[in-house]
Amino acid sequence: MAFRPSPARAPAALLREAKPLRALFGEALRLDRLQQLLESQLQPAAREHCRVASWREGSLLLIVTDGHWATRLRYQQRRLQRQLQTFEEFSGLVRIQFKVQPPPPPRHAPARTQPLSDSAASSIQAAAQDIRDPKLRAALERLAGRAKHDA
Numbered sequence: 001m002a003f004r005p006s007p008a009r010a011p012a013a014l015l016r017e018a019k020p021l022r023a024l025f026g027e028a029l030r031l032d033r034l035q036q037l038l039e040s041q042l043q044p045a046a047r048e049h050c051r052v053a054s055w056r057e058g059s060l061l062l063i064v065t066d067g068h069w070a071t072r073l074r075y076q077q078r079r080l081q082r083q084l085q086t087f088e089e090f091s092g093l094v095r096i097q098f099k100v101q102p103p104p105p106p107r108h109a110p111a112r113t114q115p116l117s118d119s120a121a122s123s124i125q126a127a128a129q130d131i132r133d134p135k136l137r138a139a140l141e142r143l144a145g146r147a148k149h150d151a
Contacts, residue, residue, distance in 0.1 A: 031055075034089060038062070041083045046073065058094035060084070063101045070098045121147030 014021055034052045042050060049069040053061040064070040073080070077096055084090040116124075121144045128140035 037087050037089060041080060053099065058092045060093055060096045062096060062098050064098050065103055067100050070100050073098055116147045118147050
């Protein structure tokens with residue numbers, strides 16, 4: 001008996017039908033809405049450093065990129081709490097917590113190497129001809145083969 005995979009379905013259909021996905025999508029939309037409301041009350045410079053992590057039982061947890069911004073936001077905590085409580089979504093807001101979490105380091109792009117000129121390639125090729133070790137000779141010939149050829 002062979003396994004037959006179910007036919008492919010559109011993402012929108014999956015989100016409507018699959019309960020776990022629907023719940024996850026709903027939570028993502030809710031957090032996005034809370035983030036928009038938060039950003040509407042933050043200073044423009046602070047918006048990129050603060051994001052909503054969770055909102056449960058009257059407690060709002062905000063992730064802040066560094067201690068400097070966390071300190072600045074803690075000084076403004078009471079004002080921010082009063083302003084957020086005016087929105088229906090934050091009507092039961094009792095406290096705001098800040099957690100410092102630096103952004104992940106940028107992924108390193110592969111190092112860009114300079115193209116090998118034709119003269120350098122011919123020098124490497126000439127050196128390879130005098131090498132007795134077959135592995136080293138093959139490696140030098142491969143290296144010489146990477147030369148940039150102007151057409």
